[in-house]
Amino acid sequence: MSGLLTFGETMGVVSAEGIGALDHARGFTFGIGGAESNVAIGAARLGAPVTWLGRVGDDASGDLIARRLRAEGVAAVVIRDPSFTGLMVKHRRTGALLTVDYHRAGSAGSRLAPSDVPADAVRAAAIVHVTGITPALSDSARAAVFQAVETARAAGVTVSVDVNYRAKLWSRFDAAPVLRDLVARADIVFAGPAEAALFVDGPPLDGLAALGPAEVVVKDGARGCTALIDGERHAVAAPDVAVVDPVGAGDAFVAGYLADRLAGAQPAARLATAIAAGAWAVTVPGDCEGLPTRADLAALASATDDVLR
Template sequence: MDVVTLGETMVLFTPESSGLLRYANTFSKKIGGAESNFAIGLSRLGYQTGWISKVGNDEFGKAILSFLKGECVDVSHVHTDESAPTGIYFKEFRNSANVRVQYYRSGSAASKMAPSDIDENYIAKAKYLHITGITPALSTSCYQAIKEAIRIAKSKDLQVVFDPNLREKLWPSKEKAQQVMLEIAAEADIILPGLSEATYLFGEKGPDQLAKCFLDLGAETVILKAGKEGTYYYTAEQSGFVESFSVDQVVDPVGAGDGFAAGFISGLLDELPLMKAVKRGNAVGAMVTMVNGDVEGLPEKDEIEHFIQPNKEDVSR
């Protein structure tokens, strides 16, 4: 196993029309969730991934399990909750630059995850543990499950990857969000915040200062994502900036950060230099934005090379 992750995946309903959601009459059904998006992204690139979660004993839960299995993600440690439903969410395409998301996840099966759902032997098989700031916000038991997973990872010398993935509406207060995020960041080896998330945690500072704040907490590698501008990277020994790839039209930005994480971690698994791993992450993130859906735009490895080198002749026709 290369990477294990844990978190909630939901059924996504996307309207066939743009504009206010109240006027949408037809929807397509998709699957989405930050951690499973990441796991699928790595799986498509040829790596072994495992996803820990809970789903309801309903058709949506069964659809999620079937979908993840079809993407070659191991779901052997996904539990079915008989008493709680699978979460759902809706996207609202106001216009090409304004995509909103409405979640219906309160009391979901995944929010019932607890430390007892975390198998030490399963996590120990992996090289990386990937977590986001979404899961600990879902409930106290989910927070405790994340802490247990981190404890196991640290005891087994796994690298802990933390993507803050801030969802402010899930937290009771900004202070609580900051407290938990910083607590987890202090346990992480690799941190993948957006610039706005880093600013949320540490206040208005420049990228170098924000990165230093994370490094001072104990992180080995800090990746600061600056959206369409590019990505900063920092360790104690090196730092740099990699420009983003130009995209003619952003169709759906949701899931781009998960795609970046998958591309970047795949680079580390391939033992690429840090700059090249960031470049691959930028490429995957950009490719995700060009397709409607959280995972539909996640590429296979040969597609990344064609995207990075667009003048290379395509002989696949």
Template sequence: MTLDVVTLGETMAVLAPERVGPLRAATSGRLTVAGAESTVAIGVCRLGGTARWLGSLGEDELGELVISRLRAEGVDVRAERRSAATGLMIKERRTAATTRVHYYRAGLAGSQLSADQVSADALPAARWLHVTGITPALSWTAAEAVDVAVDAAVSAGTRVSFDVNHRTRLWSAHDAAAPLRRLAERADVVFATRSEAELLTGQPSRDDDAALRQLADVTAGTVVLKRGAQGVLALEAGTRRSLEQAAYPVTVIDPVGAGDAFVAGYLAEASREGALEACLRLGAAVAAVAISCDGDWEGLPTREEVQALFDADDIVR
């Protein structure tokens, strides 16, 4: 069977206190899981697609939690179990409008992802390989795994999706620029914010449109500039056609994971060979529904739920 999306990266356990306020005052919360790449995989599955996630987890209860949650969402899981612990993320809703995220991941199982895990069996025939700029920052072995996966995908004719997702807590702009640029150069679609586009191009931009066009000089693929509440701009590969997709207006409950939700919608439609307009539209709708709920992935919608949003408010340009 040909999968729609294969992705690899770190997925951690997440502890999210129920009440808004300082973490030290929390008395109860919920235990869940999160990871940029696995959020995309879950999103694709909820939209009726198929996805596989590759990663490394500890031989512990938190590792079991990750596996069970992803499998429950229909994701095919290929995880190496390590003696190191599974990483932990703690979300702190310091105020109703401010979310802080605390990571406990350095040197733990997720960073031990290696090229040995990227085999022909683990990377079967797939329509898309999705990678992010988070994984290469975890360790040199994780960076090598991403490079090997991208090279294998290119050789096999599998299209590559790359979300720059530069995390300044993991590596500096100086250290990240060259590795992230090399990934962008091999991708069929690149997702970036304006600051991330400037990181890859090495030059400032006068506005969003300039950032988009400068980023397009780095890759032969389609480029998508993420602008938060302003929606996205895109420049199509080959035609150099420029498109804009407005964001759907919603009440934001939890903004964490919005970019991953957008990518999930985009790839779910792209896996069906949808036009760029349709990919952007579905991505925007999925992101809107996701951020109107608590959790990185819990609010990801089905196609039927997305259609209800389309029926309520059509704002595609």
């Protein structure tokens, strides 16, 4: 293989319809979600060759994950595990506050191990992408991430890291040294300002770059992004869009950047695609359902009306 290789936990996602406390919800939708699989689907929709690897339970949620990834054109290496597929529950407590709860302790995805990630697949990839979520799941999952990263580095394969700190999975004190070590091994790093502040001092771009990555991208939501890529600084504003569901926007951003990098685009073009992909994703409910295609991004860029005819 060549292209993008990523791995981690993908979960079933239960989303309450409407706004208000969960106990008053009367309708729900069920989908899939997970940072790494969101990136995989997003990059595949933009034309990149992508492989995702992970453990899922031998249950209906695991079946759905396998089908959905393969239907999206992702080469999914699905390892069946006797434990259950993890679950995410989302509800919009108010119009401005989305709450996400996890049910993943002891899940199939948390049982990922170094032996699950073949060294040959890592060496054959153009980019290996990992997140700071997987090391929080278990000791074996953390070992899998660091082993894959070291294998990639030894083979000259580009390592991409999205910090993706999740306070519900581990404390900032436990996370900080692990995330710092992971970023120090990366060629490309993505982080939000608050995430960077967990383990670097001063301006996030400079602090992250000082750890070693040649490509540092700070995602800042509706404020757009800043980047320091091979010594050159960039700043890109985000377009003004109506936010329906912010979950998955950061993954869409990463997918856009990595897909363009694989296609040989220059840094400014990569960042423009990333910003557009993130903006598109927030306008649609779901973790991965609204990830855009190239045609979607072109429509966003050229739209002068709210109806396409």
